[in-house]
Amino acid sequence: xVWLKEEIASKKILVVGAGGIGCELLKNLILAGFLDLTVxxxxxxxVSNLNRQFLFQKQHVGKxxxxxxxxxxxxxTHAGREVSIDARMCSIFLPEFSVPWIxxxxxxxNALDNVSARNHVNRLAxxxxxxxxxxxxxxxxxxxxxIKKGLSPCYECSExxxxxxxxxxxxxxxxxxxxxxxxxxKFLFSQLFGEPDDEQEVSxxxxxxxxxxxxxxxxxxxxxxINTTVWAEENDWDPKILxxxxxxxxxxxxxxxxxxxxxxxRKKPSALxxxxxxxxxDGHATGSKMELRTxxxxxxxxxxxxxxRKRDGHLSWDKDDTDAMMFVxxxxxxRCGIFKIEQKTEWKVKEMAGNIIPAIxxxxxxxxxxxxxxxxxxxxxxxxxxxxVSLRVQPASHYILAASTFAERNPTCVVCAEKPTVTIMLDxxxxxxxxxxxxxxxxxxxKDLREKICxxxxxxxxxxxxxxxxxxxxxxxxxxxxxxxxKTLSEVGVGHGSILTAEDFQQEFKLxxxxxxxxxxxxxxxxxxxxxxxxxxxxxxATISSQAEEVSVGKKRALSExxxxxxxxxxxxxxxxxxxxxxEIICTDDIIC
Ligand SMILES: [Zn+2]
Numbered sequence: 001x002v003w004l005k006e007e008i009a010s011k012k013i014l015v016v017g018a019g020g021i022g023c024e025l026l027k028n029l030i031l032a033g034f035l036d037l038t039v040x041x042x043x044x045x046x047v048s049n050l051n052r053q054f055l056f057q058k059q060h061v062g063k064x065x066x067x068x069x070x071x072x073x074x075x076x077t078h079a080g081r082e083v084s085i086d087a088r089m090c091s092i093f094l095p096e097f098s099v100p101w102i103x104x105x106x107x108x109x110n111a112l113d114n115v116s117a118r119n120h121v122n123r124l125a126x127x128x129x130x131x132x133x134x135x136x137x138x139x140x141x142x143x144x145x146x147i148k149k150g151l152s153p154c155y156e157c158s159e160x161x162x163x164x165x166x167x168x169x170x171x172x173x174x175x176x177x178x179x180x181x182x183x184x185x186k187f188l189f190s191q192l193f194g195e196p197d198d199e200q201e202v203s204x205x206x207x208x209x210x211x212x213x214x215x216x217x218x219x220x221x222x223x224x225x226i227n228t229t230v231w232a233e234e235n236d237w238d239p240k241i242l243x244x245x246x247x248x249x250x251x252x253x254x255x256x257x258x259x260x261x262x263x264x265x266r267k268k269p270s271a272l273x274x275x276x277x278x279x280x281x282d283g284h285a286t287g288s289k290m291e292l293r294t295x296x297x298x299x300x301x302x303x304x305x306x307x308x309r310k311r312d313g314h315l316s317w318d319k320d321d322t323d324a325m326m327f328v329x330x331x332x333x334x335r336c337g338i339f340k341i342e343q344k345t346e347w348k349v350k351e352m353a354g355n356i357i358p359a360i361x362x363x364x365x366x367x368x369x370x371x372x373x374x375x376x377x378x379x380x381x382x383x384x385x386x387x388x389v390s391l392r393v394q395p396a397s398h399y400i401l402a403a404s405t406f407a408e409r410n411p412t413c414v415v416c417a418e419k420p421t422v423t424i425m426l427d428x429x430x431x432x433x434x435x436x437x438x439x440x441x442x443x444x445x446x447k448d449l450r451e452k453i454c455x456x457x458x459x460x461x462x463x464x465x466x467x468x469x470x471x472x473x474x475x476x477x478x479x480x481x482x483x484x485x486x487k488t489l490s491e492v493g494v495g496h497g498s499i500l501t502a503e504d505f506q507q508e509f510k511l512x513x514x515x516x517x518x519x520x521x522x523x524x525x526x527x528x529x530x531x532x533x534x535x536x537x538x539x540x541x542a543t544i545s546s547q548a549e550e551v552s553v554g555k556k557r558a559l560s561e562x563x564x565x566x567x568x569x570x571x572x573x574x575x576x577x578x579x580x581x582x583x584e585i586i587c588t589d590d591i592i593c
């Protein structure tokens with residue numbers, strides 16, 4: 001096996017990520033005899049990493065993960081061995097990490113903790129035709145698999161389950177579970193102390209579909225829509241004023257929407273009054289013990305957050321931020337009390353709000369060992385024999401580690417299909433703006449096409465979009481002027497039946513987009529709060545054939561077919577569960593991998 005030793009020593013390996021799995025992996029690679037590594041990680045070391053990222057110690061807190069990881073593993077190398085580690089503290093999204101750059105490596109090993117970076121590396125690896133070993137852990141479970149163009153499914157072949165989200169009107173009007181109040185409290189924290197975000201509105205929603213139109217219209221004149229952030233600042237975040245606004249006036253507004261409370265089994269909320277609870281300072285408090293306790297917690301949490309907001313500027317919600325957590329626990333429990341929902345302990349609120357999955361050093365170590373073995377197997381020219389390996393706590397078989405051969409590729413995958421194609425259904429002229437208290441019509445602009453569709457949904461980094469050979473959206477910053485970006489799709493000639501080509505030069509990724517104009521999107525799961533819907537290749541093909549018979553192009557059409565493509569049957573990867581968009585309602589722990 002001398003030749004294998006030489007192969008290992010001579011090949012260049014790229015490791016993306018130097019966190020939980022990355023640290024273990026770098027150590028394994030060096031001890032296995034790899035001599036030429038490049039490691040990229042943007043992060044700095046946090047004290048919370050030290051319990052499982054063993055290349056880091058207390059004195060390294062605040063320093064670059066990739067640089068310290070390099071320093072630490074070099075101490076493990078045998079004397080006389082010339083090891084080269086190119087450690088970079090930067091983002092894998094930088095343009096310099098292009099497909100030609102990736103081609104210098106024999107294998108790419110991902111040790112990442114987020115879906116957008118995984119998608120990006122997946123595309124780079126496919127375009128460069130370099131084997132990629134994926135990995136991830138969640139608590140005691142983990143996965144590792146090899147991705148190779150034309151041979152295996154790619155990372156994006158299977159659709160990832162989304163984190164559970166809740167309809168805005170349930171959060172704002174009719175909560176019935178503790179989690180609804182916790183999500184509302186997180187929104188409230190951001191509204192009061194963070195950057196203003198219309199999508200995290202907390203006031204009663206008069207556009208609730210449960211309200212008859214008449215009632216919504218009646219109320220329209222009565223409820224004054226105010227900007228919560230500005231209003232709170234003007235009132236100097238006074239805990240009493242804030243309390244009476246959110247737990248008295250807003251609750252009374254909800255009670256005035258009588259239609260909301262006609263539904264059988266739904267409990268009416270009871271408004272609270274700050275002075276009544278504490279007894280106007282005359283010592284005769286009328287609030288229950290629980291109300292007094294939560295009010296005191298509210299007072300302290302608002303005061304503490306206000307001090308920080310004034311000192312540090314806008315705050316962002318973080319489950320590890322004690323002030324933010326105390327605020328969310330207090331506000332959620334007050335709201336739970338108002339809606340007669342079971343209240344939760346601060347720890348439980350933290351667990352629910354942070355969606356915490358523990359990071360286990362042992363699981364990382366097992367998966368990192370498998371990643372290293374996958375790399376050796378690839379160098380032995382046995383890539384076809386590599387397996388998808390799962391680490392399971394309660395396996396169906398009696399093996400904790402289960403291995404399976406490559407799953408089927410998804411022929412409709414938007415990334416690795418022969419000709420990646422999607423259909424986008426949207427109102428190319430106007431859409432409902434669901435963020436406001438009353439439904440308003442808002443334009444869907446080129447900026448939305450770029451940011452919401454190409455970047456967020458299709459994971460492109462710097463998209464160019466063409467229609468009939470003309471560029472309608474350029475990746476060149478100089479071409480992105482505000483006037484152009486503010487145009488609606490119809491204003492740049494995009495309508496029902498338009499075929500667009502979206503391309504990302506860095507990823508060497510090209511995608512055909514079929515546009516289907518609808519004035520109203522079909523409901524899914526009883527909800528219809530989306531601006532657009534994207535479906536895969538099968539839908540695109542159906543659209544093309546149906547267009548020939550389409551008589552009234554652009555008219556509202558009934559769509560009874562199932563929306564969305566069905567990915568090829570595939571064992572759902574545990575690591576997919578970790579990958580949550582940054583702005584999902586429930587955030588995830590970034591310390592999983
Ligand atoms: Zn794929």
